[in-house]
Amino acid sequence: MSDFDETTKTLNFDAPNSYVGRSVTRPNARRLAQGRGQFVDDIVLPRMVHVAYVRSPHAHARIVAIKSKKAAAMPGVVRIVTGAEIAMVVKPYVGVLTHLQGMRSAPQYPLAVDAARWQGEPVVAVVANSRAEAEDAAEAVEVDYEELPAALDAERALDPSEPRIHKEFDSNLCFTRTVDTGGVDAAMKAAHLVVEDTIRFGRHTGVTMEARAILADYNRADESMTVYHCGQSPHMVQGIVASRLSLDEHRVRIVVRDVGGSFGIKIHTYGDEIAACALSLMLNRPVKFAADRYESFLSDIHARDHRVKARLAVDRDGNVLALEIDDLTGVGPYSMFPRSSGVECNQILNLTGGPYKHKEYRAKGTVVFQNKNMMCQYRAVGHPIATAVAEHMVDQAAAKLGLDPAEMRKRNLIADDAYPYKSPSGMRFEALSHHRCMDKLLELMNYDQLRREQADLRKKGIYRGIGLSSFIEVTNPSPMFYGVGGARIAAQDGCTIKLDANGSIVAATGVTEQGQGTETIMAQIAATALGVEMSCVKVLTGDTDKVPYGGGTWASRAAGIGGEAVLQASLALKKNILEVGAVILKTSVSDLDIVEGKVVKKGTEQGLTLAELARICYYRGNELPVDFQPELVVTRHYRVKDYAFVFSNGAQGCLLEVDTDTGFVKLLKMWCVDDCGRVINPKLVEEQARGGIVQGIGGALYEHCLYDDRGQLLNATMADYLVPMAAEMPDIVCAHVETPTKTSVLGAKGAGEAGTGGAPGAIMNAVNDALRPLGAKVNQQPITPEVVLRALGKVK
Amino acid sequence: MNAPAETVEIALTVNGERVKHTVPARMNLADFLRIELELTGTHVGCEHGVCGACTVRVDGEIVRGCLLFACQADGCKVDTVEGLSDSREIEELQSAFVLTNALQCGFCTPGILMAAQALLRDLPNPTREQIREYLSGNYCRCTGYQAIVDAIEAVAKARVSRSK
Numbered sequence: 038m039s040d041f042d043e044t045t046k047t048l049n050f051d052a053p054n055s056y057v058g059r060s061v062t063r064p065n066a067r068r069l070a071q072g073r074g075q076f077v078d079d080i081v082l083p084r085m086v087h088v089a090y091v092r093s094p095h096a097h098a099r100i101v102a103i104k105s106k107k108a109a110a111m112p113g114v115v116r117i118v119t120g121a122e123i124a125m126v127v128k129p130y131v132g133v134l135t136h137l138q139g140m141r142s143a144p145q146y147p148l149a150v151d152a153a154r155w156q157g158e159p160v161v162a163v164v165a166n167s168r169a170e171a172e173d174a175a176e177a178v179e180v181d182y183e184e185l186p187a188a189l190d191a192e193r194a195l196d197p198s199e200p201r202i203h204k205e206f207d208s209n210l211c212f213t214r215t216v217d218t219g220g221v222d223a224a225m226k227a228a229h230l231v232v233e234d235t236i237r238f239g240r241h242t243g244v245t246m247e248a249r250a251i252l253a254d255y256n257r258a259d260e261s262m263t264v265y266h267c268g269q270s271p272h273m274v275q276g277i278v279a280s281r282l283s284l285d286e287h288r289v290r291i292v293v294r295d296v297g298g299s300f301g302i303k304i305h306t307y308g309d310e311i312a313a314c315a316l317s318l319m320l321n322r323p324v325k326f327a328a329d330r331y332e333s334f335l336s337d338i339h340a341r342d343h344r345v346k347a348r349l350a351v352d353r354d355g356n357v358l359a360l361e362i363d364d365l366t367g368v369g370p371y372s373m374f375p376r377s378s379g380v381e382c383n384q385i386l387n388l389t390g391g392p393y394k395h396k397e398y399r400a401k402g403t404v405v406f407q408n409k410n411m412m413c414q415y416r417a418v419g420h421p422i423a424t425a426v427a428e429h430m431v432d433q434a435a436a437k438l439g440l441d442p443a444e445m446r447k448r449n450l451i452a453d454d455a456y457p458y459k460s461p462s463g464m465r466f467e468a469l470s471h472h473r474c475m476d477k478l479l480e481l482m483n484y485d486q487l488r489r490e491q492a493d494l495r496k497k498g499i500y501r502g503i504g505l506s507s508f509i510e511v512t513n514p515s516p517m518f519y520g521v522g523g524a525r526i527a528a529q530d531g532c533t534i535k536l537d538a539n540g541s542i543v544a545a546t547g548v549t550e551q552g553q554g555t556e557t558i559m560a561q562i563a564a565t566a567l568g569v570e571m572s573c574v575k576v577l578t579g580d581t582d583k584v585p586y587g588g589g590t591w592a593s594r595a596a597g598i599g600g601e602a603v604l605q606a607s608l609a610l611k612k613n614i615l616e617v618g619a620v621i622l623k624t625s626v627s628d629l630d631i632v633e634g635k636v637v638k639k640g641t642e643q644g645l646t647l648a649e650l651a652r653i654c655y656y657r658g659n660e661l662p663v664d665f666q667p668e669l670v671v672t673r674h675y676r677v678k679d680y681a682f683v684f685s686n687g688a689q690g691c692l693l694e695v696d697t698d699t700g701f702v703k704l705l706k707m708w709c710v711d712d713c714g715r716v717i718n719p720k721l722v723e724e725q726a727r728g729g730i731v732q733g734i735g736g737a738l739y740e741h742c743l744y745d746d747r748g749q750l751l752n753a754t755m756a757d758y759l760v761p762m763a764a765e766m767p768d769i770v771c772a773h774v775e776t777p778t779k780t781s782v783l784g785a786k787g788a789g790e791a792g793t794g795g796a797p798g799a800i801m802n803a804v805n806d807a808l809r810p811l812g813a814k815v816n817q818q819p820i821t822p823e824v825v826l827r828a829l830g831k832v833k
Numbered sequence: 834m835n836a837p838a839e840t841v842e843i844a845l846t847v848n849g850e851r852v853k854h855t856v857p858a859r860m861n862l863a864d865f866l867r868i869e870l871e872l873t874g875t876h877v878g879c880e881h882g883v884c885g886a887c888t889v890r891v892d893g894e895i896v897r898g899c900l901l902f903a904c905q906a907d908g909c910k911v912d913t914v915e916g917l918s919d920s921r922e923i924e925e926l927q928s929a930f931v932l933t934n935a936l937q938c939g940f941c942t943p944g945i946l947m948a949a950q951a952l953l954r955d956l957p958n959p960t961r962e963q964i965r966e967y968l969s970g971n972y973c974r975c976t977g978y979q980a981i982v983d984a985i986e987a988v989a990k991a992r993v994s995r996s997k
Contacts, residue, residue, distance in 0.1 A: 062931050062932055062934070063931065063934065066930070066931045066934070066936055066939070067927070067931055068939075069936055069938075069939025069942055070927040070930050070931055070936060070939065070942055070946065071874070071914065071915075071918040071927060072872075072873070072874020072875070072913070072914035072915050072918060072942075072943040073874065073918075074874075074939050074940070075873075076873075076876070076940065078867075078873075078877075079867075079873035081871075169857070169859070169860075243974075244972075244974060245938075245940075245974060246876070246878050246884065246886060246938065246940040246941050246972060246973070246974050246975075247876070247878070247938070247940045248878075295938070295939065295940075296938060297876070297938045297939070297940030298937075298938045298940060298974045298975055299938075300974070329880060330878070330879045330880060330881070551937075551938055552936070552937030552938035552939060552975055553937060553975075554934075554937075720934055721934065724934045724937065724976060724977075724980060727976065727977035727979055727980070728937065728974075728975045728976050728977045729977075730977060731976075731977030731978070732974070754879070754881065754883070755878075755879040755881070755883040755884055755972070756881065756883045760972060760974070761977075761978075762968075762969050762972070762978075763964075763965040763966075763968040763969060763971070763973075763978040763981070763982070764962075764965045764966050764968070764969045766965070766977060766978050766979070768961075768979055769977065769979060
């Protein structure tokens with residue numbers, strides 16, 4: 038039963054048959070568990086060929102000559118295409134957002150044309166009948182390079198003596214921005230204590246289990262292009278493929294079936310993918326590109342390479358007065374198209390210190406080009422850095438003042454009744470719950486008991502650390518995220534929902550599924566709003582020919598924005614169904630409701646099933662009045678209007694043990710309290726938190742893209758690049774606080790990224806909490822054993 | 834460097850069906866299953882034996898499909914996720930995985946189910962630590978592993994209590 042109140046615009050989600058708030062299982066998980074998923078590399082089309090790429094072995098090199106005659110004669114080779122040839126088919130792209138003022142980047146082509154600007158940049162495409170034959174021939178392509186000096190170190194990128202990566206620019210500067218409330222210097226001067234530190238975050242990457250893959254199928258007969266893509270934003274890709282290849286957008290169809298992990302990695306424009314589309318156009322046949330793992334490490338976007346200098350001023354009681362940060366990041370030779378590589382830095386400026394109530398804030402961000410693989414948005418963009426920096430500084434101040442970290446936070450977190458609230462960086466918070474989350478976290482952790490155990494163990498030479506973090510998360514973004522900057526990425530999303538002739542419900546949504554449970558929660562919402570069983574709802578995603586135009590899944594927007602569109606569409610369809618019901622049952626709409634798939638007179642069980650109602654509408658229209666036309670398909674859209682972003686918040690705790698002889702950090706347990714507004718499916722929210730936290734753990738302790746001084750990525754294999762494994766991971770305890778957003782009827786905020794955003798801060802604080810009695814401190818991530826031993830002075 | 838592509842004739846049993854094929858000598862078992870037999874439930878994540886996504890069973894033992902040449906499986910009995918699903922051998926594990934949401938994107942899942950079934954054969958009543966240790970050859974980037982451990986633990990307990 039759905040009890041939507043037209044006057045208050047609220048829905049009773051606690052009604053007896055509501056699916057919202059229930060941990061129902063995911064119907065599509067059964068298919069995946071039986072190996073019946075369909076990932077891009079599983080798809081085979083008639084006349085399909087495979088492309089492999091010759092990639093630059095140098096960080097920076099002029100392409101002198103390409104000799105492919107020998108390779109072209111090898112078995113199975115269909116065509117060998119250079120960057121210059123691809124450039125004749127593809128319009129270049131520039132990855133800047135106009136609202137990030139002053140941002141610049143050079144035009145980029147799918148394959149390097151005159152010079153290669155990072156190790157791994159695709160240079161030549163080799164098309165053959167099998168992937169293996171394409172790889173054989175790619176090895177036989179001879180490219181003469183003239184190696185050029187490379188700009189690698191972000192710290193030196195702006196020095197006049199550094200090689201300039203784009204000769205049309207006067208320096209390697211991509212973007213810079215400042216935020217200043219004006220009173221930071223005065224506050225620092227008047228403060229009881231100012232703590233300072235420089236915190237470094239290593240480059241890491243997403244390591245999706247399914248590497249990037251694309252299958253492009255151009256059909257010259259009807260000038261159509263069908264692209265099977267593993268991604269998160271089908272309509273964005275549709276626009277890019279159409280505009281870059283000069284095709285009619287409505288003849289470009291993007292199909293996204295199962296996606297083997299994405300996390301933001303698969304939402305960008307990769308030259309090798311656009312080139313595969315161009316090759317399909319050139320060859321008039323299907324072309325598949327499936328990256329191997331080495332290519333993934335060299336070309337999937339990296340993220341997080343930031344150096345942040347921070348100063349925090351507090352008064353005698355530990356009240357934070359002012360925060361200042363200076364963020365520097367190197368993003369590779371281009372800003373990534375179309376989302377730009379300025380967003381992570383921009384987020385850090387917007388978010389750092391966001392949970393706290395200080396009034397003075399000054400931030401400077403500098404984004405520079407360098408000859409390394411490109412960096413761009415990966416799960417929780419900027420949040421892990423913003424959170425870790427602020428939480429580290431708050432803990433440093435607390436330690437100097439002799440305050441417990443929990444008490445320090447209680448004194449400084451924005452009060453739960455202070456909303457709406459505007460942060461010193463200009464962010465507007467609708468309604469957050471920092472104190473309730475922190476209180477719940479401390480209770481969940483049994484914090485005081487942990488502190489006692491910690492003290493006892495220290496006497497025995499065991500160094501345990503307890504770390505806390507409070508955080509905010511950007512979710513449900515409005516057009517102020519990308520649309521305002523000129524990027525063709527929809528902030529609105531839509532749902533088309535219909536009652537089929539057999540009485541079942543089909544809902545098509547513009548947001549996508551990568552295993553997080555999108556299709557499940559949409560079915561929960563539709564079933565609840567309509568008053569039907571979830572099993573009779575089918576959800577369609579990931580096909581630009583079949584779903585309303587939408588943004589897809591990123592920035593924790595699917596549940597909050599896509600879900601509201603589903604809710605509104607469902608309510609509208611219900612209204613239409615009840616109108617039909619009123620005609621058939623000869624009563625008024627207000628007397629009717631839908632309960633368990635049946636249109637009934639309120640308070641009774643009498644009425645007709647949706648199957649019967651649909652049968653009459655679709656087959657026996659002669660039984661309806663001549664002036665009445667049932668409409669059993671409706672579409673509704675939704676965008677966030679009142680706020681730029683609907684922030685969520687939460688708190689995390691970490692318990693770990695540091696082996697002071699080996700430097701190894703052993704995670705013992707983690708806790709997470711997340712307020713993502715209305716929880717549609719508690720189990721799925723918890724699993725997003727757990728999976729997200731483990732990715733945060735990866736960045737904090739293990740994951741690092743290591744480059745040598747010639748710009749060679751040293752650990753581009755799964756054996757050398759460390760990701761979290763089952764044996765090292767702790768159990769993670771999750772709990773919820775619910776502050777539904779009033780920007781929608783559904784009230785849901787996003788939940789996909791908070792785990793990743795909060796974990797690195799809690800972990801670094803826990804390590805420092807363990808090391809503090811030894812007078813040691815770490816301030817860089819990943820916190821490897823070497824970093825710990827250096828901090829302890831045991832390694833020089 | 835590029836030796837002529839030699840081919841080898843192989844005969845093996847895959848998911849209970851007899852299969853005869855001529856394969857390139859260099860083709861690995863995972864590619865053979867995926868490309869030649871269209872058994873795409875076996876996934877390829879790293880192609881160098883690290884991630885575990887291509888785990889299949891050869892003569893009863895779990896192996897990396899990417900580290901075995903197809904011709905090495907000549908005469909062997911190979912089982913993939915499709916076979917174990919159709920025979921319902923791993924149905925209980927699959928149900929537990931769905932119930933605890935031990936899979937998100939599902940790419941690693943067939944390999945992890947293979948490993949889990951082998952674990953419960955070798956160690957019918959494992960501790961959570963033993964489960965975590967056994968899965969140390971299987972990457973999962975979505976779940977954080979806890980739900981996977983929960984699912985395997987639940988099946989182990991159910992099986993043990995039934996056998997009492």
